[in-house]
Structure formats: C-alpha cells, structure tokens
Amino acid sequence: AVNAVSLGKHGVVELLFKIIGPFSKKxxxxxxxxxxxxxxxxxxxxxxxxxxxxxxVQVLLTIYVDWHGHDSRHRYMLIRKGVLQCIKSVTNIKLGRKAFIDANGMKILYNTSQDCLAVRTLDPLVNTSSLIMRKCFPKNRLPLPTIKSAFHFQLPVIPASGPVAQLYNLPPDVDDVVDESDDNDDAETESEIETENDDDKDQHFKNDDIETDINKLKPRQELGRSIEELKMYEQFFPELSENFQELDLVSKEPKPFVPDANLSGPIVVPTASEE
Incomplete structure (x- = not known):
C-alpha cells in the first residue's frame, strides 16, 4: 500500500492511463x-x-465497451478482464461507486454481460461484472413496516440480552427495519477524510479473532475423579498429594563419596570359570 501511494504521487497512475487505450492488435x-x-x-x-x-471511470468504461465490441473472437479476454479489475478497484470507495453510476456503468456492464452469457469461456467477465454491479447497486429500503414475521413462533428460550431480546422488547409501533439507503442519496464526499498515509494502516491492525490468553488456549484438564476417590492410589501416584517443591531432591553442595563396606574385596565376575 505504501508503494502504491508513492507511485501514485509521482504520476504513475496518469502514465498508465496514457498507455492503455481503445482496441488495437499491437x-x-x-x-x-x-x-x-x-x-x-x-x-x-x-x-x-x-x-x-x-x-x-468514464475512460475505463469507454475502453471496455470498445474492446468488447471489437473482440468478436474473444482472443483478448484477459485484456477485457483487466479493464474490469480496474473498475472493480475504483469502485471500492464511495466516490468511485457514485462515478460509476453517473457514467451509466450499470447499464453498460449489464448489456455486455448479456452478450457474454452464451460463451462459457467468458464466464470470468460475467462474474467480475456481477460483482461490480452488486457492489454499486443502490441499497433500497425493505418495503415492510417491520422485520418481524407475520407468523409468530415463540422461542423455547429467549436470551436475557442481545439483539433477539432487544427485538422482543421493542414496542409494536417502533420502526425496526435496518435502513442503510440514506447514504446513497448524499451528494457529499465520504464522511471520513483519508490522508495518504492511511493506506498502510492495514499492516498494523489488530485481529480480534486471535486468542492471546494462554489459559484459554491451554485449558487446565480436570480430573475424571475426585481427589477423595483417588486417595486409594496415593502410594502409586505420589504426585497427586505431595509437594515436591518443598523437598530437597537435588542438593546444592556435593556430598563426599563414602565407599560402601559391601563393595570391599575382590571383584567376582559371574560368568568367569575357575580352571
């Protein structure tokens, strides 16, 4: 992301738009x-x-229509897909989606996709066009006064808190339909002003799905039986009851070697035989 911003500030985007152009076999x-x-x-x-x-955005749509019209034998499908990938990247921001709709991009991609349906090798173009149209299509409000179903089924257990409990506790006259279509009518720019250094923020994000608590990652295993039931095996498993940390199992000072009285005398090898 940092390299992309740096290249963009030095005019690489404008340079690439000078390289790409209408249909040509060269x-x-x-x-x-x-x-x-x-x-x-x-x-x-x-x-x-x-x-x-x-x-x-209008330039990309014009180039795509030109290549779509001239590539009757579908030899340059990868180039047409590359143009769609550029449009897909631009429409990731709100200004790009608005410019795409203002340039009649929905109708252009819909008509070109209809022409590609008969050819199976052009499925990547249809799929990419569908993703762009789904992303840019305005969000409309559900034509319902409430999201509650006309048929009521009582849940066996209603949680004390959470979205389900909030829905059940709402008064009957409250509008509970989630409406996000207000953002599509705004002619203003994006709500947050992004600086050029904001593109590398994704490198320092915090993933909430990663568990960092070691106790949760390695839960302590509980015994299958109680301590009272295991006391009968105490002599076989002393680690269950004794605290070995209090015992001085390893002496810090080396003990002097004392020869054992039983070790004195000649060494007798059991396998040796006397002649």
Whole structure:
C-alpha cells in the first residue's frame, strides 16, 4: 500500500492511463501488463480517489465497451478482464461507486454481460461484472413496516440480552427495519477524510479473532475423579498429594563419596570359570 501511494504521487497512475487505450492488435502484451499494474495501484484509496477526480471511470468504461465490441473472437479476454479489475478497484470507495453510476456503468456492464452469457469461456467477465454491479447497486429500503414475521413462533428460550431480546422488547409501533439507503442519496464526499498515509494502516491492525490468553488456549484438564476417590492410589501416584517443591531432591553442595563396606574385596565376575 505504501508503494502504491508513492507511485501514485509521482504520476504513475496518469502514465498508465496514457498507455492503455481503445482496441488495437499491437502491443497487447504491454496493454495486459499495464492493466494489471493499474488495477493493483487503484486498490489504494488515495489512487482511486485521484482516478475518480480526473474522470478515469468514464475512460475505463469507454475502453471496455470498445474492446468488447471489437473482440468478436474473444482472443483478448484477459485484456477485457483487466479493464474490469480496474473498475472493480475504483469502485471500492464511495466516490468511485457514485462515478460509476453517473457514467451509466450499470447499464453498460449489464448489456455486455448479456452478450457474454452464451460463451462459457467468458464466464470470468460475467462474474467480475456481477460483482461490480452488486457492489454499486443502490441499497433500497425493505418495503415492510417491520422485520418481524407475520407468523409468530415463540422461542423455547429467549436470551436475557442481545439483539433477539432487544427485538422482543421493542414496542409494536417502533420502526425496526435496518435502513442503510440514506447514504446513497448524499451528494457529499465520504464522511471520513483519508490522508495518504492511511493506506498502510492495514499492516498494523489488530485481529480480534486471535486468542492471546494462554489459559484459554491451554485449558487446565480436570480430573475424571475426585481427589477423595483417588486417595486409594496415593502410594502409586505420589504426585497427586505431595509437594515436591518443598523437598530437597537435588542438593546444592556435593556430598563426599563414602565407599560402601559391601563393595570391599575382590571383584567376582559371574560368568568367569575357575580352571
């Protein structure tokens, strides 16, 4: 992300838009590499905002329609997919989605996807177009006064707290439909102002799904029987009752060697035989 922002500040995004262009059978390899690089750079929100401000969303749609119309034998499917990847990266921000809708992008991708349905090899284009349209389609309010079902089924256990309990405790006249469509009518820019250094924040994020408590990762195993039931085996398992930390099992001072009286005398090898 930091490299993408740095390249964007030095005008690489504008340079790549000069390389890509309408349909041409020349330098198709260069076109493919330029589109892949541009799609990676546009994943940065700063570069995506810069592309939207310069009107490059309309340029991408125009290029895609031109390649779609001329590539009748579908030899340049990867180039067409590269253009869609650039559009997909731009529409990750709210300004990009708004520019996509204003440029009639929904109708363009819908019509081009309909033309690709008959060819199985063009399924990647249809899938990418569907993802872009689903992401940019305006969120509409549910045509319901409440999210509660007309059929009531009493739960066997209603939790004391949580979203289910809040739903059951709401008065009957309260509007409980979750409405996120208000954001689509705003003509203002994104609510939070992102600086150029915000793109590398994902490198320092905290994953809440990772458990850091060692006691939870390695729970203490409980005995299958109580201590009273295991006392009959105390002589076989002294570790259950005795505290070995209090015992001086290893002496810090070395003890002098005292020869045993039984060890005195000649050494007799049992396997040796006298002649």
């Amino acid at each position: 330098n198709t390899s260069l076109m493919k590499v330029a589109l892949d690089t541009l799609a990676a750079l546009l994943k940065s929100k700063t570069n995506a905002r810069r592309a939207v401000d310069r009107g490059y």
